[in-house]
Amino acid sequence: MEPRVAIVGVGHAGFAPITAGLSYKELMFQAAERAYDDAGVDVRADVDSFVCCSEDFLEGTSIFDEYVPDQLGAVHRPVQTVAGDGLFGIVTGTMLIRSGVANVVVVEAHSKVSDVLTLGSIEHFALDPVWNRPLVPSVLAVAGLDMNAFLERTGLTEEHCALVAAKNRCNALDNPRAAYPADLSGDDVDDSAPLWWPLRELEVAGRADGCVVVVLAAEDRVRDLTEAPVWLLGAGWSSGSPTLESRTWGEADFVRRAAQRAYAMAGIRDPAEEIDLAEVDDTYAYKELQHVEALGLAEPADLGDLVQEGDLEPEGELPVNVSGGALAQGNLFEANGLARVLECVEQLRGEAGERQVEDVQVAVAQSWPGVPSTSAAVVVLGRDEGPS
Amino acid sequence: MIERIARPDEVRRWPGSIPVSHRYTPGVAGQAFLETLRDRGVILGSRCDRCRYTYVPARLFCERCFAELAADVEVGPAGVLRSFAIGFVGVEGEPLESPLTLGLVQLDGADACLLHLVLDHSDEPLEIGRRVEVVVKPAGERTGSILDIEGFRPVEG
Numbered sequence: 424m425e426p427r428v429a430i431v432g433v434g435h436a437g438f439a440p441i442t443a444g445l446s447y448k449e450l451m452f453q454a455a456e457r458a459y460d461d462a463g464v465d466v467r468a469d470v471d472s473f474v475c476c477s478e479d480f481l482e483g484t485s486i487f488d489e490y491v492p493d494q495l496g497a498v499h500r501p502v503q504t505v506a507g508d509g510l511f512g513i514v515t516g517t518m519l520i521r522s523g524v525a526n527v528v529v530v531e532a533h534s535k536v537s538d539v540l541t542l543g544s545i546e547h548f549a550l551d552p553v554w555n556r557p558l559v560p561s562v563l564a565v566a567g568l569d570m571n572a573f574l575e576r577t578g579l580t581e582e583h584c585a586l587v588a589a590k591n592r593c594n595a596l597d598n599p600r601a602a603y604p605a606d607l608s609g610d611d612v613d614d615s616a617p618l619w620w621p622l623r624e625l626e627v628a629g630r631a632d633g634c635v636v637v638v639l640a641a642e643d644r645v646r647d648l649t650e651a652p653v654w655l656l657g658a659g660w661s662s663g664s665p666t667l668e669s670r671t672w673g674e675a676d677f678v679r680r681a682a683q684r685a686y687a688m689a690g691i692r693d694p695a696e697e698i699d700l701a702e703v704d705d706t707y708a709y710k711e712l713q714h715v716e717a718l719g720l721a722e723p724a725d726l727g728d729l730v731q732e733g734d735l736e737p738e739g740e741l742p743v744n745v746s747g748g749a750l751a752q753g754n755l756f757e758a759n760g761l762a763r764v765l766e767c768v769e770q771l772r773g774e775a776g777e778r779q780v781e782d783v784q785v786a787v788a789q790s791w792p793g794v795p796s797t798s799a800a801v802v803v804l805g806r807d808e809g810p811s
Numbered sequence: 812m813i814e815r816i817a818r819p820d821e822v823r824r825w826p827g828s829i830p831v832s833h834r835y836t837p838g839v840a841g842q843a844f845l846e847t848l849r850d851r852g853v854i855l856g857s858r859c860d861r862c863r864y865t866y867v868p869a870r871l872f873c874e875r876c877f878a879e880l881a882a883d884v885e886v887g888p889a890g891v892l893r894s895f896a897i898g899f900v901g902v903e904g905e906p907l908e909s910p911l912t913l914g915l916v917q918l919d920g921a922d923a924c925l926l927h928l929v930l931d932h933s934d935e936p937l938e939i940g941r942r943v944e945v946v947v948k949p950a951g952e953r954t955g956s957i958l959d960i961e962g963f964r965p966v967e968g
């Protein structure tokens with residue numbers, strides 16, 4: 424039988440618009456030190472395998488997977504790189520443990536985006552070179568097109584999306600690690616400049632530097648390492664149709680598929696009933712609502728009321744992005760998914776301080792690697808170990 | 812605990828860049844699309860008979876059922892606007908000289924949506940569901956590129 428997997432340690436560094444003076448290696452070292460300390464592991468003796476998540480273009484270095492072992496304590500150890508969001512790293516680490524290859528696995532993702540001078544051009548380079556790149560001045564166009572299709576399909580309005588952005592910025596007033604906390608109203612957001620209408624400036628997550636390191640362990644190691652494990656109850660991931668021309672616009676069908684897999688593994692039948700807290704991708708404000716729908720947490724027809732009546736706020740029926748999400752913590756690129764996990768872990772352990780939500784037993788974390796991609800990973804985390 | 816440098820302007824940095832240049836092969840189906848557009852001003856797609864889905868631009872395989880396809884269906888020139896976005900900023904966030912509109916258009920006979928500029932819509936607010944048609948450049952000016960299409964223009968009906 425495959426062993427259950429738990430998160431036994433987390434550490435982070437940065438979460439700031441700029442981490443002046445720190446190299447990306449020092450940023451990673453700092454987060455790793457804290458995670459190993461939190462897990463109570465001796466990295467050189469106890470960790471069997473390492474998973475890093477990065478994209479060469481954002482790092483400014485070819486073959487970036489060669490640049491990660493030393494600052495993580497992973498020299499002379501199995502190390503692999505996933506070219507994608509950190510939540511895919513959690514998925515990979517889980518597979519390493521459940522397949523019996525490793526007992527303790529470290530997963531790392533970071534952003535040193537303040538060193539990137541031509542971010543827009545790198546993102547633009549992700550567009551299809553023959554059909555799309557010659558026409559589309561900015562990848563934000565893809566978000567604008569998807570947002571407009573989403574509003575048309577669901578009947579939601581620009582005001583609903585603006586309220587999401589305001590909620591997340593306000594939530595982060597209680598989050599000491601957030602890069603962009605702010606006391607904003609929906610009107611402030613709605614009055615901000617259109618970038619690619621209907622998408623507005625304050626509905627786009629600002630970029631930030633940061634690193635998150637997570638330590639995973641197999642169940643027979645868990646009890647030696649921690650009294651407060653957070654169990655990985657389910658994990659799922661899926662691609663969508665990547666092609667702009669034939670993808671499903673206005674709907675995150677790939678998130679729905681990833682969630683269905685994660686829920687099946689976790690034995691969750693009614694996510695809206697069984698999940699106490701959700702940390703979802705909100706790189707663009709409308710995405711939070713689209714992802715809440717795709718995660719099966721609300722019907723599209725109810726989303727408008729949920730936003731207006733405060734049900735997605737920390738005290739509401741379904742707290743979403745209590746951390747402030749990417750809109751307030753900053754867009755951490757490959758580290759966004761692990762930032763979602765970090766908040767779920769703190770909430771499940773009861774260590775979220777001012778923003779602690781009462782009685783969180785089960786939480787869901789979801790990530791999306793940003794435009795123009797269509798892929799997602801979803802993990803379900805809980806205080807009890809759940810089904811084997 | 813690592814000491815952070817307090818004054819960002821005192822941080823030493825080293826510059827680095829590489830030229831990244833490619834040439835991209837549109838493939839058999841892509842070439843058929845581009846040459847048909849250049850020579851006849853017509854939009855070429857691919858029909859999957861197994862799942863009854865018509866792709867634009869033409870392609871040699873179905874992403875839904877993995878069937879092999881051919882570049883053999885003419886679609887459009889009119890269709891329905893399925894979404895649009897109005898751009899005010901360019902690649903690095905700089906303001907565009909004048910706003911421009913991109914649209915996703917499901918051409919008649921196609922299931923996929925072609926992405927291109929929406930032209931001449933300043934007279935009335937654009938709405939999803941609007942009928943539009945493809946505008947191609949004059950025959951002598953077409954080179955075999957997606958830019959041989961000028962964009963979509965609203966039409967009556």
Ligand SMILES: [Zn+2]
Pocket residue numbers: 859860861862863864873874875876877878
């Ligand atoms: Zn097919």
